[in-house]
Amino acid sequence: MLAPIRGFAAHSGGVTTSTPPGISRATLSNPADLIASLPYLLGFRPDDSLVLLGHRVPGTTIGLMLRADLPPRELQAQQADALIPRFADHEHNGVTAVLVGGSADENGPPHREFAAELERGLARHNLRLFHALWTAEIEPGAPWSCYRDPDCRGVLPDPQETVIAAATTEAGFVVFRSREELAAVLEPRSPEAIARRADLLASCPEPLCSPGMSHSDVLDAAVGELRDAFLRQRRGAGPPDDDQAVRLAHALTFNPVRDACLALAVPPHTSLTREAEEVWLTLVRELPPPHRAEAALHLGYTALMRGEGALAGMALANAVEADPAHVVAQLLQAAWNIGTDPAKLTGLADLSTAVDLGLSPPPEPGSGGEAGPGQRSGPPRGMR
Structure with missing residues (x-):
């Protein structure tokens, strides 16, 4: 490692x-x-x-x-x-x-x-x-x-x-008792749910698309799915259901959405970055392969930007395992493997094509708003 x-x-x-x-x-x-x-x-x-x-x-x-x-x-x-x-x-x-x-x-x-x-x-x-x-x-x-x-x-x-x-x-870092304990955080929450969602995506690979929708309409729907996932995270609503999971799997496949998600990792150590890492971790555990690769890519990139090399390596390996043909995951794993300075990777996202996810930072603890990542009683982000 x-x-x-x-x-x-x-x-x-x-x-x-x-x-x-x-x-x-x-x-x-x-x-x-x-x-x-x-x-x-x-x-x-x-x-x-x-x-x-x-x-x-x-x-x-x-x-x-x-x-x-x-x-x-x-x-x-x-x-x-x-x-x-x-x-x-x-x-x-x-x-x-x-x-x-x-x-x-x-x-x-x-x-x-x-x-x-x-x-x-x-x-x-x-x-x-x-x-x-x-x-x-x-x-x-x-x-x-x-x-x-x-x-x-x-x-x-x-x-x-x-x-x-x-x-x-x-x-906000948490230390695990062993490498195995850290790796277990990336395991599926429910293998049965993963199997159901794989079947749903196989029968309907583009669940956000409906007759008459333009590409712009579908992209807007994808952005809305990501925004809703963040809001559910803030409310502590738990993992997505089957319909939400398959729509999110499709939403993450759009390149402008991918660029916007990568951009959330920079600068590191912000409340929004930590919140995004929670969302990516949840989706790694909730999506079937090959769709899981996108969430694992974002988790790995965010961890790498925050200086968490062990988690970054595990997440990027997870992404490549889920989709061996995922070029961005392969390139980022290769950069991690040779110890590339994370500062050299801050420009990975193409901001000129990224969409606006419309996400504001989560409320600060004690502000009276929805719970942000700093208010958890369990291990932050689940994997430091």
Whole structure:
């Protein structure tokens, strides 16, 4: 799993985060803080994992974050050879590696051969291994240590008390207990409903069209369906029924609507952007393939703009799985996979052809209006 990190910049005396808009900068003063902060950088707690943080040049700003399952011993060299070339570009000069899982013994932390293999592989690509760290698990009091210095060790602080936790929580991010728990958020709410809607769309692929309607009329109907979906979200009306779902599936297929939906992701960290992410998540769970691909594309793009690499990767993979021929989803997944800076993707939507969805920001909490996303008691957006 490759994901852009919620930015780091390392300096003497600590590691300073350079996070997306809406999240305060913070300084991590030691390896324990760095390890304990990983769940808030990934969006979930990694276990039995290798996490590589790529350092950009000039300086030691972190570029890419790469997480992978720990391999069996016979596949360690193969995994190193597969992962390290991702950092072999003009932007990176090395990585910090964190290995999560296993138990230390009298000789030091486990996975020593793998750490050595990573260092050899990096050297072949003229990359440095800045730090090699290990922890048994990312929990308060868990042991951690360095591979190079036996005196570099200790126990982890409570991850919830790190400066990164405070910054990301203030910005509305939620951490899942595992990657599997995060992935489960994208699963269909009701497989039976998905099957019914697939049948309805097969028998009537253009449910917004009626005899005598012009293309403009149909486009207006599509815009109305999207607007109604947002209003239902604000009222907390729950998932769409079958008729609403199939009309929304058709509405999302119009290119001007797609451009308007993509435009909702920029700028990130607005109340409307968060609300849109809720709508896209709902539709990912409510629409059958291939129609689900459009909602998953919007969810992935919105998450990517907000710096949520793990969710972005899962959503874009969901989109390509739903519709392998979806060109925009393929291109965006490829950009994510090589760690493209989200700032370079802000112009993805063609605003010259986008329609006006007529959406105003949701009311602020306590304003007396309809409930906005900031008023939920459950996890915001369901997937940070």
